[in-house]
Amino acid sequence: MSMQEQEKENEQKQDQAYKSETTNDSAHELHDAQDKTKRMGSEPIPKLLAQFSIPAVIAMLVNAIYNIVDRIFIGKFVGEDALAGLTISFPVMMIIFAFAGLVGIGSSALMSIHLGKRDFKGVNQIFGNMITFGTLVTGATLSIIFINLDGIMNLFGATPDIITYASDYMRIILMGFIFQMYAFCLNGAVRTEGHPMLSMTTMLLSAITNIILDYIFIVNLGWGVQGAAIATISGQLTGLLFLLRFYFSGNSVVKLQPHDFIPRLSVFKNITSIGVSSFVTQLGTSVAMTFLNRGLGQYGGVGAITSMGAINSLFTLFIMPMIGLQQGLQPIIGYNHGAKSFDRVKGALKLGLTVSMLFSTVIFIALQVFPRVFISAFLDPTSETVDVAVKGLRIFILMLPLLGINILGTGFFQSIAKGHIAIMLGAMRQFIFLLPLVIILPQFFGLTGVWMATPIADAISILATAIALLYHFKETPSLAQEA
Structure with missing residues (x-):
């Protein structure tokens, strides 16, 4: 019996064993759900990438709107000190989002x-x-x-002028974070099952809720940063309820039994081994942002911190499509890796990298040519802070055209359960490259040195990721060799 015939026989045995545990009706529903996953191993890669990545890109753009809308409303209707407070709170949010990535991304890839x-x-x-x-x-x-929020905000660079804004915002975000955790995890799960449009719709509902409530709470009611925080967690709760309706409808491939919720250390370990790279990357970003904010405050004052709030919002907005592309690739790569279709895995990654570099190059040109237009969406165009932000933006995004290599490459190693490589790549950028540069460069170049640290760290990380990918595919057999 050939290897392909043996694998096919094993698949049939697994399907039969699992279906025997269900009723006839639920087995029929399960078969329909399984058909949606099988197409990831048979349909053309460009078609699959479009079907999965376009909704994921839209969803991630919408996700970026959460932070951006809050910052636009706060910057325009509350003031620059309040926007600086949100900038200081961002590293703390990155830490708690790191735990969501640890669980959600690790589980989806597995x-x-x-x-x-x-x-x-x-x-x-x-x-x-x-x-x-x-x-x-x-x-x-x-x-x-x-319990330690005020001390943590001081540790992350809050000054007396902005700590109240930062703490007031974060207290409410923390109280509602459980909604964000569940929504993040379930969004990844529905994409994995072959429902990218459902994930996109969920994010759209969340964002629309957030925008409407931002206007009501900040502009009409004058609730300031607290209103922005309430709007954010309300949007996440709306998305979570929509996702729960899908899972209770019986349309999911997942058919849970009470014993599936029992903690199993082996499953926790496998989830963590894949998701820890996202955790390390996010944690490193948080630590790096802390040192960036401290450097900005030391060499440029509150105006530089405020500028970073606008720059980071723009950077996040245009990075999110690449993360969406990564998320669209994840179920395709993971499924075909599990099915040992290595040529399809390689083809999907190559196409994703091409699309990523084309998109990011266009955005890079737009930001370099019209930086003041983009910055003015967050700051008063007549403010002196705009000039600081424009200079910082042009330096900060220098490696944007090639950044997809690092983002998609790290996601690739997560998708094939090689978390140790993804961890290494994430840790190298944040802890080995970026942190020392943030500390050393400002001593020679002042505020410009703070802005320079990120693109230099990005350049080294991109090179390291490219080398890791080339080595992996050199060592991986093709489908023909496997047969």
């Missing part, structure tokens, strides 16, 4: 691989443990941060 193997019982177990793990992690993390 589910994709098991779907490629047709191991549906394993998918159920991973999903149930994702919910349990997310609940435990959120409770522990938020308890620690909430």
Whole structure:
């Protein structure tokens, strides 16, 4: 019996064993759900990438709107000190989002691989443990941060002028973060199951809710940063309820039993081994942002910190499509890796990198040519801070055209369960390259040195990621060789 025939026989046995545990009606629903995942191993890669990445890109753009809308309303209707407060709170938010990435991204990648193997019982177990793990992690993390919030905000660079804004915003965000954790995890799961449009719709609902409530709470009611925070968590709750309706409808490939929620250390370990690279990257970003904010405050004052708020919002907005592309690739790469279709894995990554570089190059040109137009969306065009922000933006984005290599490359290694490589790449950028540069360069170049640290770290990280990818594909057999 050939290897392909043996694998096919194993798949059929797994399907039959799993379906025997369900009723006839639920088995029929499960078959329909499974058909949606099978197409990831058969349809043309360009078609799949469009089907999965376009909704994911739209969803991530919408996700960026959460932070951007808050900053636009705060900058325009509350003031620059309040915007600086939100900038200081961003590294703390990155820490708690790092835990969401640890659980959500790790679980989704693991589910994709098991779907490629047709191991549906394993998918159920991973999903149930994702919910349990997310609940435990959120409770522990938020308890620690909430109790020590003011001290943490001071540690992250808050000055007396802005600490009240930062703390008021973060207290409300922390109280509602459990909604964000669950929404993030379930969004990744529905994409993995082959429902990218559902994920996009969820994000749109969340963003629309956030924008409407931002206007009501900040402009009409004058609730300031607290209104922005309430609007954010209300939007996340709206998206979560929409996702829960899908899972309770019976249309999911996931068919949970109570025992699937029982914590299993082996599942936690596997989720963590894949998701920890996202955690390290996010944590490193938080630490780096802290040193960036301190350097900005030391060499440029509150105006430089405020400028960073506008720059980071723009950078996030235009990075999100690349992260959306990464998320669209993840189920395709994970499924085909699990099915040992290595040529399809390579083709998907190459196409993703091409699209990413074309998009980011266009955005880079637009930001370099019209920086003042973009910055003025967040700041008063007549403010002196605009000039500081324009100079900082032009330096900060210098490596944007090639940044997709690092983003998609790191996501690729997560998708094939090589978390140790993804961890290395994430840690190298944040801790080995960026942090020393943030500390050393300002001593020679002042405020310009603070802006320079990010593109230099990006350049080294891009090179390291490219080398890792080339080595991986050199060592990986093609589909023909496997056969």
